[in-house]
Amino acid sequence: MxxxxxxxxxxxxxxxxxxxxxxxxxxxxxxxxxxxxxxxxxxxxxxxxxxxxxxxxxxxxxxxxxxxxxxxxxxxxxxxxxxxxxxxxxxxxxxxxxxxxxxxxxxxxxxxxxxxxxxxxxxxxxxxxxxxxxxxxxxxxxxxxxxxxxxxxxxxxxxxxxxxxxxxxxxxxxxxxxxxxxxxxxxxxxxxDPSHNTGLGMFAISMPIARKSATDAVPQFLNQTAVVEIINNCADLYKRSSPGAVAEIANINSPDQLVMSGQLEAIEQVLRMADSKINEQAPKMGTLFRRKRQLPVRIPFHSSxxxxxxxxxxxxxxxxxxxxxxxxxxxxxxxxxxxxxxxxxxxxxxxxxxxxxxxxxxxxxxxxxxxxxxxxxxxxxxxxxxxxxxxxxxxxxxxxxxxxxxxxxxxxxxxxxxxxxxxxxxxxxxxxx
CATH class of the missing domain: 3.40.366.10 (Malonyl-Coenzyme A Acyl Carrier Protein, domain 2)
Known part of the structure; x- marks a missing residue:
């Protein structure tokens, strides 16, 4: 956005x-x-x-x-x-x-x-x-x-x-x-006040999507559908342990970019959980969602x-x-x-x-x-x-x-x-x- x-x-x-x-x-x-x-x-x-x-x-x-x-x-x-x-x-x-x-x-x-x-x-x-x-x-x-x-x-x-x-x-x-x-x-x-931190906002995230290149370091199971499913599952788990938490996918913009919206701390936690989940299947992947950028907005657009x-x-x-x-x-x-x-x-x-x-x-x-x-x-x-x-x-x-x-x-x-x-x-x- x-x-x-x-x-x-x-x-x-x-x-x-x-x-x-x-x-x-x-x-x-x-x-x-x-x-x-x-x-x-x-x-x-x-x-x-x-x-x-x-x-x-x-x-x-x-x-x-x-x-x-x-x-x-x-x-x-x-x-x-x-x-x-x-x-x-x-x-x-x-x-x-x-x-x-x-x-x-x-x-x-x-x-x-x-x-x-x-x-x-x-x-x-x-x-x-x-x-x-x-x-x-x-x-x-x-x-x-x-x-x-x-x-x-x-x-x-x-x-x-x-x-x-x-x-x-x-x-x-x-x-x-x-x-x-x-x-x-x-x-x-x-x-x-514009300087006030609401704790709400959005993150743009570069997804680790597998390509069809033989030299691609990303495992083939990591297609867009799989990454979105992992994030959604982690968000559901986090919400169960933290009632009222909101961390949701707001935009799927391209094959390798999505935006998350909601409470900033909840989004950070969900992405850490998603990283851990993916590393269970691909231990060498490291931190996948490190390429994320907080957007300069204070309204969690396209969230519940x-x-x-x-x-x-x-x-x-x-x-x-x-x-x-x-x-x-x-x-x-x-x-x-x-x-x-x-x-x-x-x-x-x-x-x-x-x-x-x-x-x-x-x-x-x-x-x-x-x-x-x-x-x-x-x-x-x-x-x-x-x-x-x-x-x-x-x-x-x-x-x-x-x-x-x-x-x-x-x-x-x-x-x-x-x-x-x-x-x-x-x-x-x-x-x-």
């Missing part, structure tokens, strides 16, 4: 192997392959980033290129964030009026969950609208029907619903703002700690449901149930509710789409995977990792990321002058 220092501008997949190249490499075979997909009629998968990709001034690149829609978007954001003045919103999203640098208070304010979630959604939707206007011509049919699939990481799922026309922008902003507010409220993060917000979110959604629309030309995969395509208003409501506290099966979502495309004739021209939004290069990296391990059609993974000059952002804005 949290943004990492990762950049991905272009990834070309041939069968199971992907080659990363930047747009500066314009004369090689990977560029030729990417041009073939771009100029053809590829199946399209759009994906949207979640919380953790926000940063101060994240709307400033859009203001330069799309001033009217950006200003209108900030006004719409102000409607769901009434405690912020127009001046405050402009400072946080566009930059200080006097041209000075952002200060520590700005950084803290932007990362506040109740602000970050609607701000990320707005940024992604504005970029998506520009994308449709610019790249719709890749498909000769109605541009609104050009995407076979959409997925969003956590909060990004709500963005996908807006992009697909299931929700209006105003509905998406209201839902995401309320979602963030309730998450802060249930954990007490809305009242605590947040489940109590469901009744209030349900009321919010049902009060708006009359204006929801069913997905039409685009299939949206649910984060918490990747085999399911949202097909009704109730599906939309449940996806938003479950997406507040159920795990995000991102890796499985990508695999499920690959399976559906491989089972149909829609991917004969290749598959274009496109990340849309500020920080979407990070999410694209996760897609890349999964596609490397998944037999598929020839694919091109790009991102339209206003925070990454190496992404398709430059291609997008180059014709808007």
């Amino acid at each position: 949290i943004r990492q220092a990762l950049n991905l501008s272009l990834v070309v997949a041939r069968s199971r192997f992907l080659i990363s190249r930047s747009y500066s490499s314009a004369s090689d075979t990977s560029t030729t392959a990417s041009n073939d997909i771009r100029s053809g009629h590829p199946a399209r998968v759009l994906f949207f980033p979640g919380q953790g990709t926000e940063s101060p001034g994240m709307l400033s690149p859009l203001l330069e290129q799309y001033p009217s829609s950006t200003r209108e978007g900030i006004e719409a954001l102000g409607e769901v964030l009434p405690s912020y003045t127009s001046k405050q919103l402009s400072r946080l999203l566009l930059g200080p009026a006097d041209g000075s640098s952002f200060d520590a208070a700005d950084q803290m304010a932007v990362h506040k969950t109740s602000f970050a979630q609607p701000a990320i959604l707005l940024t992604s939707v504005l970029i998506y609208n520009a994308y449709v206007e610019r790249f719709g011509k890749f498909n000769k049919s109605d541009p609104t029907g050009m995407n076979q699939f959409m997925i969003g990481h956590s909060l990004g799922q709500i963005t996908a619903l807006v992009a697909a026309g299931c929700l209006t922008l105003e509905q998406g902003l209201k839902i995401s703002a309320e979602r963030g507010r309730l998450m802060e409220e249930i954990t007490g993060d809305d009242k605590l 700690i947040l489940e109590p917000i469901e009744p209030q979110m349900d009321l919010v959604l049902k009060s708006m449901a009359g204006g929801f629309r069913c997905p039409a030309k685009t299939s949206i995969i649910a984060n918490h149930e990747p085999t399911k395509i949202l097909a009704s208003k109730d599906d939309v409501i449940q996806a938003i509710l479950q997406g507040c506290y159920r795990p995000v099966y991102w890796d499985t979502s990508v695999r499920a789409i690959v399976h559906r495309l491989c089972s149909s004739s829609t991917a004969g021209g290749g598959v274009l995977w496109c990340g849309i939004g500020h920080g979407s290069s990070v999410t694209a990296k996760l897609v890349d990792r999964t596609l490397k391990q998944t037999p598929a059609h020839e694919s091109l993974v790009v991102s339209v990321d206003s925070s990454d000059s190496a992404s398709d952002w430059n291609l997008l804005v180059s014709t808007n002058r």
Whole structure:
């Protein structure tokens, strides 16, 4: 969920192997392959980033290129964030009026969950609208029907619903703002001093996954399913001995990365137990989960700690449901149930509710789409995977990792990321002058 220092501008997949190249490499075979997909009629998968990709001034690149829609978007954001003045919103999203640098208070304010979630959604939707206007011509049919699939990481799922026309922008902003507010409220993060240690949070963990190389030091029994099962079993054992403890898998992001959420001490204990369990079967493995990183968040996203917000979110959604629309030309995969395509208003409501506290099966979502495309004739021209939004290069990296391990059609993974000059952002804005 949290943004990492990762950049991905272009990834070309041939069968199971992907080659990363930047747009500066314009004369090689990977560029030729990417041009073939771009100029053809590829199946399209759009994906949207979640919380953790926000940063101060994240709307400033859009203001330069799309001033009217950006200003209108900030006004719409102000409607769901009434405690912020127009001046405050402009400072946080566009930059200080006097041209000075952002200060520590700005950084803290932007990362506040109740602000970050609607701000990320707005940024992604504005970029998506520009994308449709610019790249719709890749498909000769109605541009609104050009995407076979959409997925969003956590909060990004709500963005996908807006992009697909299931929700209006105003509905998406209201839902995401309320979602963030309730998450802060249930954990007490809305009242605590920022320096206060809540004892809650998340760890990103690199999993010791076996590859198919003969020289791989990781035993073959350690596949992703086995590691997840071991962690879940250890979490259950720890909870029995320590009632009330919460240490849960929150995201399975790629074949070799997961995120755990809950009480930080409980997570540490569970990972130590998992290490011991694996070493019983493979004594030479040592400490497997030493490559873990505490994320700079104080809310245990996608854990049962947040489940109590469901009744209030349900009321919010049902009060708006009359204006929801069913997905039409685009299939949206649910984060918490990747085999399911949202097909009704109730599906939309449940996806938003479950997406507040159920795990995000991102890796499985990508695999499920690959399976559906491989089972149909829609991917004969290749598959274009496109990340849309500020920080979407990070999410694209996760897609890349999964596609490397998944037999598929020839694919091109790009991102339209206003925070990454190496992404398709430059291609997008180059014709808007």
